[in-house]
Amino acid sequence: MVAILGGGIAGLTAAFELEQQGIDFELFEASDHIGGKIRSERIDGFIIEHGPNSLHSSSALLQRVIQTCELEEHQLFAHEDAKKRYVVRNSIPRALPTSPPALLSSDYFSWSTKLRLAREPFIAKFEGNNEESVAQFIRRRLGQHVLDYAVDPFVTGIFAGNPESLSLRHAFPSLFEMEQQEGSLLRGLLTRKKESNGSSGRPIFSFQEGVQMLSDAIANRFRDHIHTNKSVISIAPSGKRWRVETAEDERVESHNFDAVISTIPLPQLAEVSLKVDLDLAPFNKVSYPPVTVVTMGFEASAIAHPLDGFGMLVPLKEKSKRILGTIFASSVFPSHAPEGCVQLTTLIGGTRQPDMSRLTDDLLEYFVLDDLHELLGIYGDPILVQYNHWKTAIPQYNVGYGVVKALINNLEALHAGLFFAGNYRQGISVSDAMESGYNAAVRTAKLLR
Ligand SMILES: Cc1cc2nc3c(=O)[nH]c(=O)nc-3n(C[C@H](O)[C@H](O)[C@H](O)COP(=O)(O)OP(=O)(O)OC[C@H]3O[C@@H](n4cnc5c(N)ncnc54)[C@H](O)[C@@H]3O)c2cc1C
Secondary structure: OOOEOOOOHHHHHHEEEEEEHHOOEEOOOOOOOOOOOEEEEEEOEEEEEEOOEEEEOHHHHHHHHHOOOOOOOHHEEEHHOOOEEEEEOEEEEOOOOHHHHHHOOOOOOOHHHHHHHHOOOOOOOOOOOOOOOOHHHHHHHHHHHHHHHHHHHHHHHHHOOOOOOOOOHHHHHHHHHHHHOOOHHEEEEHHHHHHHOOOOOOOEEOOOOOHHHHHHHHHOOHHHHOOOOOOEEEEEOOOOEEEEEEEEEEEEEEEEEEEEOOOOOOHHOOOOOOOOOOOOOHHHHHOOOOOOEEEEEOOOOOOOOOOOOEHHHHEOOOOOOOOOOOHHHHHHHHOOOOOOEEEEOOEEEOOOHHHHHHHHHHHHHHHHHHHHHHHOOOOOOEEEEEEEOOOOOOOEEEEOOHHHHHHHHHHHHHHHOEEEOOOOOOOOOOOOHHHHHHHHHHHHHHHHH
């Protein structure tokens, strides 16, 4: 019998795989919600995403889960017209060129930046032993301007983090490998394009009722084995087995298991008594900045901007703005807003301005509307406003993250039957968290057979 700790997508995927392999498990979740950061809600005809808003379909595991859970008919692919990515410059959203010919013909970058880009294949690859930050890497290969107006906003959009702190090797391993293997990003991108037969690859999708349809469908396979409102308070070896203590209000229960898969995020794991033979201090140093998601619904006629894209990102250079970026949610998935209405999902806080995410809802509404008014030409009040405050949103794979990964590997190597998974392990996307849960289940199954 296996204990799975945490009912986010990593824990659910671990449970899914154990179920497939015929191994018994019980899953303990501290809250009354299954899905962790995945949280979708239908309000007044809007499908609101408080956490992840979309997925990429390149993961074979994700495809297998979707098929097994018979979710294909509910899949919703991003609208064709939602491909443009806007980046704010001098308070104006500008569409980022999406292909080399578009880059050459557009005035998004100056000619000196375009010439700098043309030099990229001739720049020597990084040979040092230390970890480079994302900013150091981009500055070296593509120059400051590309860092400021292309990479910084995307890093903010993915990690809500800072490219000066994030480790290239751990946060963006595919870019690191591209340089190491091909010696150039441009060559690496061309090779990948050839390998994928020119297709742009990773269609973006969600589900009719939002991303939570995925976590709900997985959980529905084994509801009887999921225990909500049971917070894990201690994990300790007990002979060759593991004792897990859970608390529900004042009631503490203790259970013994052959193996434990913990998917508890590191800030919450720090509060659990974990009896192991290694110093867990590196876990406490991992930064998880807060992020607040502000969802607003408007009459379409209240917005001057055509919202003809996926969304708009705000670079650090745009000092006067308070928001990190806005997803044009109903342009990506038109059925996520009622007829004649639009939905905008704005992120605020992150590493850049953690204090902004802790403001009262009234102040948040004021600042978000103020920025949106200037950037998108919004006139009139929203017809819907929803907030979700994530106190510890996304783990930052900062320079030095190798120490954290090594600690996880050592913990597993030294303690038979103790496994770890979650978005702090092999990537922060939903599909990365799923892969980590799957891998932990496979290692568990191998041990128990
Ligand atoms: C605002 C936001 C937007 C995002 N957008 C996207 C996106 O568009 N696409 C994408 O791919 N990814 C996105 N992500 C990232 C992705 O959603 C997460 O990385 C992923 O869902 C994390 O899954 P997880 O299972 O590792 O952790 P979590 O979802 O955090 O699950 C951990 C679970 O453990 C539980 N827990 C905590 N302590 C205990 C305890 N003591 N005992 C028992 N249970 C406990 C928690 O309650 C939680 O349910 C986004 C994240 C955020 C915050």
